Amino acid sequence: MPAVSRRRLLAVGAVGLGAVGGAAAGLAVPRPRRTARPGDVQHSVVLEAALARERELLARLEDTDVAQPALRTRVAVLRRDHAAHADALAGLLRTQGLAVPSATSVTGASTTAAIASAAPTPPPTPRPYASVVQLVADERRAAAGARRDSAALPAAGAALLASICASETAHAVWLP
């Protein structure tokens, strides 16, 4: 995630500088369809972090599904919802003209850390399968993250993350 964010910062900065330079020189250069604003970068980082969180949850649920057949029915419900969350977040990134990070280029890093740090992505740590108690804790953490992200985003992103927060809050209550 941090590496992706840095690339995006550089890319957006280049587009912005190019547009400003062209305007100042009075050149008839094709304008980009949409001028990137500073907030766009942070919004993309927030959305990418949310997508990373959903993918991390899905990976943990996959491991749990294999290791704990007794939880399979519940895990299937969660996997269905989290897969939908990930699809929606990827779709929102696409509609905003942003690249969707590959599943291997993101980790479950927090949004704040993702914004603050440009350090290389650490190697993935092994994911132990989860008990119900751990799954509940995962859902609560994810819901808190989605709530925080919703507050940081405008319009469509805010509503989507709020809905994801509600879904994950419901998961945490339903699971036990």
Next chain:
Amino acid sequence: MTAPTSPGSGSAPSTSTSPAGSAARGLSDATVAAWQAALGAEHAAVFGYGVLGPHLSAAQAAVARIDEAAHRARRDATSAAMAAVGLDPAPSAANYPSPAVASAASASRLALQLEDDAAAAWRYLIAVAAAEHSDPGGPGPAAALRATAVTALSDSAVRGVHWRELLTPRRPTEAFPGI
């Protein structure tokens, strides 16, 4: 009662539409209208739970009473918050359509519809407030309202799980409550 299908259509909003007035409160007219609609959905939920309760078993009726109390509390808190910023909270509608409740199953369906409608109204408020007000997450009435709306949306999603488990046990949760 046929539960409202659009956010907050259970009662007519009495929104103050003065741009100057809304600006003084730090909320756009569209945000105020969406807030009133969410209040309308809470009014409708309080009414609806009162109607469906007698058709449920004792155990389910107990759950319905808890849910009704939660909506009543949310409605009263919303009205008080509106009054605190100088708005005129929309009252409950004088009449609601008669709900088609004749069995425990139809009562459960209505309960789920009430929760889905409330969730939709609060999610809509989040979308409008986020679109209308810049500086998301910053201090101010819009940010506080969005936080309240996320809580209300989540609460409805949680209550909806109980009724979904009765009606569609293989799909007890929703990926996108309110959408």
